[in-house]
Amino acid sequence: MSQAPLDTDHNSLPVAVIGAGPVGLAAAAHLAERGVDFVVLESGSKVGASVAKWGHVRVFSPWRYNIDSAARRLLEADGWTAPDSDWLPTGAEIVDDYLAPLSKLFGDRIQVDAEVSAISRLGYDKVRTSGRESAPFVLRLTDGREIRARAVIDASGTYTSPNVLGASGLRAFGEETVTELIDHALPDVLGVDRDHYEGRHTLVVGAGHSAATTLLALAQLKDTPITWAIRAGNASRTYGGGEADALPARGALGTRVHTLVTSGRIQLVTGFFTHRVNAHTDGVEVISRDPLGNEQSVVAERIISATGYRPDHSIAEELRLDLDPILGSTRALAPLIDPNAHSCGTVPAHGVDELTHPEPGYYAVGVKSYGRAPTFLMATGYEQVRSVVAAIAGDWEAAHSVQLDLPETGVCSSNLADTQEQRVGLTTGVSGGLLGTPLVLATIPSDGGGCCG
Numbered sequence: 001m002s003q004a005p006l007d008t009d010h011n012s013l014p015v016a017v018i019g020a021g022p023v024g025l026a027a028a029a030h031l032a033e034r035g036v037d038f039v040v041l042e043s044g045s046k047v048g049a050s051v052a053k054w055g056h057v058r059v060f061s062p063w064r065y066n067i068d069s070a071a072r073r074l075l076e077a078d079g080w081t082a083p084d085s086d087w088l089p090t091g092a093e094i095v096d097d098y099l100a101p102l103s104k105l106f107g108d109r110i111q112v113d114a115e116v117s118a119i120s121r122l123g124y125d126k127v128r129t130s131g132r133e134s135a136p137f138v139l140r141l142t143d144g145r146e147i148r149a150r151a152v153i154d155a156s157g158t159y160t161s162p163n164v165l166g167a168s169g170l171r172a173f174g175e176e177t178v179t180e181l182i183d184h185a186l187p188d189v190l191g192v193d194r195d196h197y198e199g200r201h202t203l204v205v206g207a208g209h210s211a212a213t214t215l216l217a218l219a220q221l222k223d224t225p226i227t228w229a230i231r232a233g234n235a236s237r238t239y240g241g242g243e244a245d246a247l248p249a250r251g252a253l254g255t256r257v258h259t260l261v262t263s264g265r266i267q268l269v270t271g272f273f274t275h276r277v278n279a280h281t282d283g284v285e286v287i288s289r290d291p292l293g294n295e296q297s298v299v300a301e302r303i304i305s306a307t308g309y310r311p312d313h314s315i316a317e318e319l320r321l322d323l324d325p326i327l328g329s330t331r332a333l334a335p336l337i338d339p340n341a342h343s344c345g346t347v348p349a350h351g352v353d354e355l356t357h358p359e360p361g362y363y364a365v366g367v368k369s370y371g372r373a374p375t376f377l378m379a380t381g382y383e384q385v386r387s388v389v390a391a392i393a394g395d396w397e398a399a400h401s402v403q404l405d406l407p408e409t410g411v412c413s414s415n416l417a418d419t420q421e422q423r424v425g426l427t428t429g430v431s432g433g434l435l436g437t438p439l440v441l442a443t444i445p446s447d448g449g450g451c452c453g
């Protein structure tokens with residue numbers, strides 16, 4: 001017997017897209033172009049909810065690489081005018097000038113306040129095999145609804161699952177008791193979050209470029225003591241190559257942090273392995289215990305945890321996934337995106353073949369598909385969904401023919417950043433535009449390599 005006990009015509013169901021970020025909405029555009037029915041389920045109250053959280057950050061890839069081809073065609077057919085292709089938008093501009101108008105084209109096929117809590121196949125737990133492929137997917141939402149789908153494109157990102165403070169990748173003891181005093185990377189220190197920080201001793205944990213950017217912003221606040229804690233024995237990786245750095249903007253970022261450390265504006269603590277966090281009369285005490293058992297501690301009023309992000313595969317727990325044991329991407333994708341071998345500019349084009357799990361019809365795409373690798377770019381995500389949607393539509397020739405038209409140096413132009421800085425008179429740390437904020441660097445683990453570098 002291979003017949004599933006179903007009363008539903010599998011292929012008459014919509015494709016469910018989880019997440020209305022840049023890649024989820026690009027998937028919607030490709031599905032719309034191919035005439036495949038779909039529904040987009042977005043947990044936020046608006047599309048681009050995660051991008052909006054870093055809306056004050058200006059990215060390093062210009063508009064030309066941030067707009068999906070199918071989305072562009074649909075938008076232009078509707079009378080939309082694309083922004084200046086050389087402009088480096090902020091997250092807020094990506095939402096307002098691109099994602100919001102795009103989502104309007106899809107009407108009620110975009111559902112906001114619709115958080116997916118679990119995915120399975122109707123009538124099938126993970127173990128049951130016979131007839132599995134013809135069983136529709138069932139997506140359970142936190143509001144109690146269940147939605148059936150013929151395929152699932154999971155573009156739910158990683159921004160909602162930041163890494164923990166604990167140095168071993170486990171929560172520091174007590175971390176959950178002081179969550180109201182911890183922010184994750186890139187809070188709007190000079191904008192809406194200013195009141196949280198000004199005049200308060202702030203501890204920044206992490207050695208990536210998002211930590212560096214945050215330190216520079218904090219340093220502009222008056223009467224705000226700053227402590228910066230890193231696992232390494234020195235901060236040379238964050239300081240970068242200075243004027244000799246391959247990317248001048250990145251080098252300048254490190255140099256500025258170095259200067260602030262040397263002048264004493266930032267107190268650097270090295271060899272810091274966060275182990276325990278205790279509530280304290282002055283805020284919070286963070287205790288480090290290194291592998292030899294030596295302890296040191298910092299008392300601060302607030303913590304910014306710039307330790308990167310990780311994928312949350314728990315919603316797909318009842319599906320059959322084949323995950324790389326290190327990165328949490330598919331195993332086929334892992335060698336192509338390994339940060340030890342690639343920066344975002346050198347990740348080869350990839351599509352449905354690399355994104356296929358043992359569970360037919362389920363695809364994790366976008367930044368989630370990269371797991372813990374920091375090499376993701378919107379442009380690669382757009383090519384992923386073009387290929388995946390072609391496969392869902394049965395157009396295997398288009399699905400297998402993957403290509404990316406990126407310059408060899410990657411899509412992140414520090415020259416554009418410099419030019420734009422001159423054009424609009426922004427400097428790193430000015431509210432409303434953290435020009436030069438290292439994009440994917442914001443997502444890398446503290447000891448990770450760099451994207452766009």
Ligand SMILES: Cc1cc2nc3c(=O)[nH]c(=O)nc-3n(C[C@H](O)[C@H](O)[C@H](O)COP(=O)(O)OP(=O)(O)OC[C@H]3O[C@@H](n4cnc5c(N)ncnc54)[C@H](O)[C@@H]3O)c2cc1C
Pocket residue numbers: 018019020021022023024041042043044047048049050051054057059060061114115116117155156157158159160186315365366367368376377378379381438439440442443
């Ligand atoms: C600060 C920063 C700067 C960056 N700069 C660049 C850049 O210059 N160039 C570049 O190419 N890339 C950049 N990136 C990397 C990447 O392109 C972005 O993170 C991009 O937003 C990823 O798109 P996505 O659609 O995969 O995920 P996201 O934008 O994270 O979207 C995921 C969506 O899913 C929703 N969601 C989450 N869980 C659920 C659920 N359970 N149910 C329903 N909905 C859910 C979220 O609310 C969110 O709207 C940057 C990233 C960061 C953090």
